[in-house]
Amino acid sequence: MIDIISEYGGLLIAALGQTLLLALLGLFFACIIGVIFGIMSVVKNKVLNVIARIFVDVIRGIPMIVLAFFIFFGVPMFCNTILHLPDKVTLSGLQAGVICLALNCGAYMAEIIRAGVQAVDIGQMEAARSLGMSYSKAMAKVIMPQAIKIMIPSIINQFIITLKDTSILSVIGFPELVNTAKNIIAINFQSFQVWAIVAVMYLIVILILSRLSKILERRLSYGEHRRKDER
Amino acid sequence: MKKKLAIALSAVMLAGLIAGCGGGNNSNSSSAASASSASSAAAESKETEKKTEDTAKAETSSGKKWSIATDTVFKPFEYTDADGNFVGIDVDILAAVAEDQGFDYELNSLGWDASIAACQAGQADGMIAGASITDERKESGWIFSDPYYDATQCMAVAKDSAIKSFDDLKGKLVAVKTGTQGASYAESLQDEFEFEITYLEDSPTMYQTVSGGQADACFEDTPIMAASIKDGDLALQIVDGSENEGSPYGLAIFNEDNQEFLDLFNAGLANIKKNGKYDEILAKYLG
Numbered sequence A: 001m002i003d004i005i006s007e008y009g010g011l012l013i014a015a016l017g018q019t020l021l022l023a024l025l026g027l028f029f030a031c032i033i034g035v036i037f038g039i040m041s042v043v044k045n046k047v048l049n050v051i052a053r054i055f056v057d058v059i060r061g062i063p064m065i066v067l068a069f070f071i072f073f074g075v076p077m078f079c080n081t082i083l084h085l086p087d088k089v090t091l092s093g094l095q096a097g098v099i100c101l102a103l104n105c106g107a108y109m110a111e112i113i114r115a116g117v118q119a120v121d122i123g124q125m126e127a128a129r130s131l132g133m134s135y136s137k138a139m140a141k142v143i144m145p146q147a148i149k150i151m152i153p154s155i156i157n158q159f160i161i162t163l164k165d166t167s168i169l170s171v172i173g174f175p176e177l178v179n180t181a182k183n184i185i186a187i188n189f190q191s192f193q194v195w196a197i198v199a200v201m202y203l204i205v206i207l208i209l210s211r212l213s214k215i216l217e218r219r220l221s222y223g224e225h226r227r228k229d230e231r
Numbered sequence B: 001m002k003k004k005l006a007i008a009l010s011a012v013m014l015a016g017l018i019a020g021c022g023g024g025n026n027s028n029s030s031s032a033a034s035a036s037s038a039s040s041a042a043a044e045s046k047e048t049e050k051k052t053e054d055t056a057k058a059e060t061s062s063g064k065k066w067s068i069a070t071d072t073v074f075k076p077f078e079y080t081d082a083d084g085n086f087v088g089i090d091v092d093i094l095a096a097v098a099e100d101q102g103f104d105y106e107l108n109s110l111g112w113d114a115s116i117a118a119c120q121a122g123q124a125d126g127m128i129a130g131a132s133i134t135d136e137r138k139e140s141g142w143i144f145s146d147p148y149y150d151a152t153q154c155m156a157v158a159k160d161s162a163i164k165s166f167d168d169l170k171g172k173l174v175a176v177k178t179g180t181q182g183a184s185y186a187e188s189l190q191d192e193f194e195f196e197i198t199y200l201e202d203s204p205t206m207y208q209t210v211s212g213g214q215a216d217a218c219f220e221d222t223p224i225m226a227a228s229i230k231d232g233d234l235a236l237q238i239v240d241g242s243e244n245e246g247s248p249y250g251l252a253i254f255n256e257d258n259q260e261f262l263d264l265f266n267a268g269l270a271n272i273k274k275n276g277k278y279d280e281i282l283a284k285y286l287g
Helices: A001-042 A046-060 A064-082 A093-119 A120-132 A135-173 A177-188 A189-222 B003-042 B089-101 B112-121 B135-139 B179-195 B201-210 B222-232 B256-274 B275-284
Strands: B065-070 B104-109 B126-132 B150-153 B153-158 B173-177 B198-201 B217-221 B236-239 B246-254
Touching: A001 A046, A001 A093, A001 A135, A001 A177, A001 A189, A001 B256, A064 A093, A064 A135, A093 A135, A120 A135, A135 A177, A135 A189, A177 A189, A177 B112, A177 B198, A189 B112, B003 B179, B065 B089, B065 B112, B089 B104, B089 B126, B089 B217, B089 B256, B089 B275, B112 B126, B126 B150, B126 B256, B150 B222, B153 B179, B153 B201, B153 B222, B173 B201, B179 B198, B179 B217, B198 B201, B201 B217, B201 B222, B201 B236, B217 B222, B222 B236, B222 B275, B246 B256
Parallel strands: B065 B104, B065 B126, B173 B198, B173 B217
Antiparallel strands: B126 B246, B150 B246, B153 B217, B153 B236
């Protein structure tokens, strides 16, 4: 085990770096997509609601591995051979991976945001409106802050799931942790040791993320829960 | 107190039940396998996505059913034809050798990496998947049979590609299949010709990255590349002069205990080469 770590440690750390890069980029765009479609699904406009609904249903209905192949192979092939676009369209592993993660995570985030907003008591909106606030002001100043607090655990959960989903992108050849592990095993045939190391690497990263989320949650709900020593 | 005792006792009983069942299953699986081999020899063998069962005829020398793993798509050595049958040179050679030597076997199409893993874990006894016999592999624990086919590795590019030699690879992306001789060949050239490598799991995906433009070249075994281009309307071409010295293919085992199978295979291979069955198989697939 130790000699594997010393010999391939650098490779694995580099691969972990690629994994984190992919996850961070994916999550960044996923947040944007999630917020856009999330807001679209809660506003009063029926058309926007339907568009958001379709987006979420389509993306949630496709397994991520299928989405990955589709974006990496299918879309360029469609553009090049069926549409015959002038410039040859091609996506790099990173580009396709980020798009895939952003879409997938974004769809789930949209649902989380919708659920979070709808979980805020309807009385809040009524009270805000009766105080004279416009719809958008009420959303921004009253509803959203409360909704965000509700959403945080689910969002962190989704972040963790997305980080683990980066492993799916090994099938398009992106040099993340699982792909690199497979190559190492192809050289030294030490399945158990390498996969154990990789599992621990993912575990450590995700545990750190979970701890951070716990701290964040505690900060945001300061004063809301009765502490044990109080009565 | 009584309630807690009751719960504790039932938990212990449950644990004992599960352990008992699990242990029993492990020892029963080998006898179940031999029972199922007898029944499947009688019944029609069903084709599922990953498994194809080919059982040989009556006389078995040791009575053991050998579990052999192979790749999913590696035309013409193993692949699924238009009618959904799992065929290929490896499949036919194994069948011919089994008939000649009179042993029972089961051929599972797991994929390249998965076959190696299965052999090492003991889930498969050996693998026949167009695996090249090399010294590095022998040192890593591969035990090979006698060679049954000579092959080199080559580089293939898209039909309209400007790459004509290794020098044109500078700064480009090359697709390879994990753990193969093609991958080793590419890695050996990487520093000299300065290109990046991306690793895919199977041959079709590797070809697609080149024909789709995601990668600029791929390295594959020459007979496989030639056959796939000819039959599959693959928009690739082999780059002239890119072939290496190559090495022959062999059936591989990873556990010395299975040497008996290797001896059976070698004997059978010698026989089918002598009686012309081998040439028949090659002619069928290579024309």
